[in-house]
Amino acid sequence: MTPTFPEGTETGQINVAILIGSELLHRGLETVLRQLPMVNLMVNDDTCDVLITTDPLSRTRDKDVKTILLLDEAQVAAPAFTLSSAFDGYLIQEEITANHLRDAIHRVVAGELAIPDRLARVLLTRASGPPSAAEAPQHRPPVSLTARERVTLSLLADGLSNRQIARRLSISEHGAKRLVASVLLKLDSPNRTAAVVTAIKARLIEYA
Missing domain, CATH: 3.40.50.2300 (Response regulator)
Structure with a gap:
């Protein structure tokens, strides 16, 4: 690549x-x-x-x-x-x-x-599988995302950068950064991949 x-x-x-x-x-x-x-x-x-x-x-x-x-x-x-x-x-x-x-x-x-793409796939595949015994008792409060934040989350799962998200949503790059930051905050995630992993576990998105 x-x-x-x-x-x-x-x-x-x-x-x-x-x-x-x-x-x-x-x-x-x-x-x-x-x-x-x-x-x-x-x-x-x-x-x-x-x-x-x-x-x-x-x-x-x-x-x-x-x-x-x-x-x-x-x-x-x-x-x-x-x-x-x-x-x-x-x-x-x-x-x-x-x-x-x-x-x-x-x-x-x-x-x-x-x-790396391989590490991202490993983490996403684990997240999309059945929860482990250690994870089963843990319950996150429901996450409420706006329609625009849901679209942003989907674009994050596709690996798009802030600039690409901005173009896809026809907004400024600064606006895209704010949306990404809002999604990460609501999902209590330190970065994009962690947010996608959390979203998959919460069944907010699917990973094939």
Whole structure:
């Protein structure tokens, strides 16, 4: 798949730092990042725009720093895995390419959630299945969405960006951002994919 980038993020230098324990993975990631002309590789993660890490418990000191978590296959396959509001994007270690890195960096800088298609499908497929024993006793209060918010939720499930939602609804991009934020708030979700997962579990939308 050829990545598409949010408007306004195709050019310009982005300071990227790496916080990874594995020296082999660290060096491999450095090699790939050096292929990206818009990346300025930083040694100090305190002054970066984007931090790439394998530590699911890591926290950036600056709230303006966007954080991308690298997952391995075991984490992706774990039934208990969920998205966290602590991270702005995710990548699967075994599938990393220069294009995937470039796309993820651009998206988190633009304020969007970066998530591999395969991981999104895994989460959505789990959400569309029968609830587990642990989930069964939990009952969310009914969610009331306006007609426009329901359409927005459906477009989120289709993977559309704020700009694409704005065009589809014939509204401004700022208006689309407000609609998306309202949907995420009502579904008590930290990001788009989590909102879609929650909506599927609540039977607000279906996932085939």
